[in-house]
Amino acid sequence: MKEIVIISxxxxxxxxxxxxxxxxxxxxxxxxxxxxxxxxxxxLLDPKIKESHTFxxxxxxxxxxxxxxxxxxxxxxxxxxxxxxxxxxxxISCEGCAFCSFVCPKNAIEMKLNTSxxxxxxxxxxxxxxxxxLGIAEENSGKLVSLVRKKAKEIAEDxxxxxxxxxxxxxxxxxxxxxxxxxxxxxxxxxxxxxxLHDAERVIDVTRHFNIPVKVIINKYDLNCDITEKxxxxxxxxxxxxxxxxxxxxxxxxxVVEGKTIIEYSNNKxxxxxxxxxxxxxxxxxx
Amino acid sequence: MIISVASxxxxxxxxxxxxxxALSLNNVQLLDCDVEEPNSHIxxxxxxxxxxxxxxxxxxVDQKKCDGCGRCKEVCAYNAxxxxxxxxxxxxxxxxxxxxxxxxxxxxxxxxxxxxxxVVEIGRKDRIEFIHGKLNIGKMTAPPVIRAVKKHTSRxxxxxxxxxxxxxxxxxxxxxxxxxxxxxxxxxxxxLNDLSLAxxxxxxxxxxxxxxxxxxxxxxxETDKYCQREDIPILMRIPFSKKIAEIYSRGGSIVKSLxxxxxxxxxxxxxIEKIVSGSNKAGSN
Numbered sequence: 001m002k003e004i005v006i007i008s009x010x011x012x013x014x015x016x017x018x019x020x021x022x023x024x025x026x027x028x029x030x031x032x033x034x035x036x037x038x039x040x041x042x043x044l045l046d047p048k049i050k051e052s053h054t055f056x057x058x059x060x061x062x063x064x065x066x067x068x069x070x071x072x073x074x075x076x077x078x079x080x081x082x083x084x085x086x087x088x089x090x091x092i093s094c095e096g097c098a099f100c101s102f103v104c105p106k107n108a109i110e111m112k113l114n115t116s117x118x119x120x121x122x123x124x125x126x127x128x129x130x131x132x133x134l135g136i137a138e139e140n141s142g143k144l145v146s147l148v149r150k151k152a153k154e155i156a157e158d159x160x161x162x163x164x165x166x167x168x169x170x171x172x173x174x175x176x177x178x179x180x181x182x183x184x185x186x187x188x189x190x191x192x193x194x195x196x197l198h199d200a201e202r203v204i205d206v207t208r209h210f211n212i213p214v215k216v217i218i219n220k221y222d223l224n225c226d227i228t229e230k231x232x233x234x235x236x237x238x239x240x241x242x243x244x245x246x247x248x249x250x251x252x253x254x255x256v257v258e259g260k261t262i263i264e265y266s267n268n269k270x271x272x273x274x275x276x277x278x279x280x281x282x283x284x285x286x287x
Numbered sequence: 288m289i290i291s292v293a294s295x296x297x298x299x300x301x302x303x304x305x306x307x308x309a310l311s312l313n314n315v316q317l318l319d320c321d322v323e324e325p326n327s328h329i330x331x332x333x334x335x336x337x338x339x340x341x342x343x344x345x346x347x348v349d350q351k352k353c354d355g356c357g358r359c360k361e362v363c364a365y366n367a368x369x370x371x372x373x374x375x376x377x378x379x380x381x382x383x384x385x386x387x388x389x390x391x392x393x394x395x396x397x398x399x400x401x402x403x404x405x406v407v408e409i410g411r412k413d414r415i416e417f418i419h420g421k422l423n424i425g426k427m428t429a430p431p432v433i434r435a436v437k438k439h440t441s442r443x444x445x446x447x448x449x450x451x452x453x454x455x456x457x458x459x460x461x462x463x464x465x466x467x468x469x470x471x472x473x474x475x476x477x478x479l480n481d482l483s484l485a486x487x488x489x490x491x492x493x494x495x496x497x498x499x500x501x502x503x504x505x506x507x508x509e510t511d512k513y514c515q516r517e518d519i520p521i522l523m524r525i526p527f528s529k530k531i532a533e534i535y536s537r538g539g540s541i542v543k544s545l546x547x548x549x550x551x552x553x554x555x556x557x558x559i560e561k562i563v564s565g566s567n568k569a570g571s572n
Binding site for chain 2: 008009011012013016037038040043058059077079080092093095096097098099102103134136137138139141142169170171172173174175176177191192193194195198199202203206209210223224226227250253256257259
């Protein structure tokens with residue numbers, strides 16, 4: 001079983017469209033949406049939820065007013081500026097370290113377990129999907145990503161599936177690191193813009209930092225052919241394989257509006273290129 | 288006034304709006320708080336004059352003083368400390384720097400050292416004061432770097448904040464304590480889904496906000512319907528155009544290449560001023 005994650009550094013370069021295409025193209029796979037704070041893959045896959053679970057993680061301090069004498073020790077030790085003037089706690093700033101609750105001489109501060117989100121195992125027309133929804137203004141997205149990946153892997157192992165296809169999130173921080181550690185291949189989707197290349201360079205540095213094999217897809221390559229060439233040279237200099245170049249097409253937006261993957265939408269150039277890319281990736285990772 | 292530019296979904300045009308708004312105003316500073324992938328500098332091309340590293344405190348153990356009692360592990364809420372055969376092992380990448388372990392160590396065996404996780408760069412381009420943060424490669428936590436960037440907020444100026452995508456901690460750190468949030472979206476199902484998540488976050492934080500629809504004309508009408516239903520003002524529309532996409536791709540700005548946009552961004556600013564001052568008046572009544 002091989003795990004493939006699709007990332008980009010910069011947002012909006014086409015991760016989810018490509019993950020959706022791989023969902024339609026790959027045989028025997030489990031899908032995982034690890035962009036837990038702005039998940040979109042479900043919009044293409046129309047999942048039927050089979051199991052849903054709450055995700056409990058981390059704590060938030062809560063001051064019981066009737067015990068609090070206003071000594072202020074809590075606000076002295078808190079480094080997250082979470083203790084308000086009246087010694088109640090701002091739950092959005094609180095990082096749940098519990099320092100305040102340990103030092104409170106009146107034991108007035110309780111640490112309450114957070115419900116930080118939900119996660120689901122669903123069935124789709126392309127196979128099982130593990131996905132999640134981080135609660136509004138909740139943290140610990142990295143842990144939720146790890147949980148989604150763990151469940152997807154368990155299902156794949158249980159059913160002896162060949163692939164786990166992971167839709168990642170933009171950025172280079174904790175959810176991205178949680179979604180790439182230990183995968184067999186990170187596919188970086190780059191758009192030919194100066195910011196697209198800048199951000200791809202940073203996320204590729206992160207994959208190298210963690211020793212993750214990396215390959216590249218240039219999406220909407222005809223938006224700026226000079227920068228596309230630059231990306232190709234750049235990749236070659238670093239020994240990074242470019243799996244293919246995908247043309248800009250309004251068919252992509254239309255397919256998303258219809259809730260279809262680009263492969264199902266129509267016989268179009270983007271679908272053809274992505275089919276070739278998937279075949280190549282399958283071959284490359286088979287050995 | 289502090290205006291943050293956020294979106295939920297990535298790649299909808301946050302940086303485009305933040306940069307072009309800053310270029311259209313006087314007495315302005317632009318703070319790029321997308322410290323994982325800062326892009327505003329590509330468009331502003333500032334000259335940086337200062338570079339301040341951002342540190343977080345992490346505990347370091349003095350094995351000579353440590354007797355392996357495990358008190359530090361007990362108080363750590365982040366599983367950043369493990370004890371193996373009476374020895375303390377620290378995982379700095381899980382540490383939030385709360386200081387609890389150091390405080391409670393009965394043997395005075397822990398001290399805090401500064402670990403660099405990123406950098407803040409300060410510069411200028413013409414009338415714009417420019418500040419951005421960069422998270423170091425391999426580091427997990429963006430919020431301390433975002434907080435370090437926001438320390439440069441000046442109340443004498445109009446502050447524009449470029450916010451990272453998503454809806455979790457980095458976004459909240461960036462938009463917290465700002466006067467207004469511009470939510471930039473594109474009229475597609477992905478854009479709308481992530482916009483509705485971002486709206487919930489901004490409402491939970493109780494900040495005034497409005498929507499800018501970028502790539503207007505692409506996709507469908509559902510975003511308009513949503514805004515109408517939710518009574519959210521649509522402050523501006525930027526049409527879908529290959530010309531604008533091309534300007535963006537090479538790091539150009541819309542207001543310089545298409546000067547008629549300067550007035551549009553000034554109108555956007557006036558709209559926001561009106562909403563913010565209206566709410567202040569309502570608040571004081």
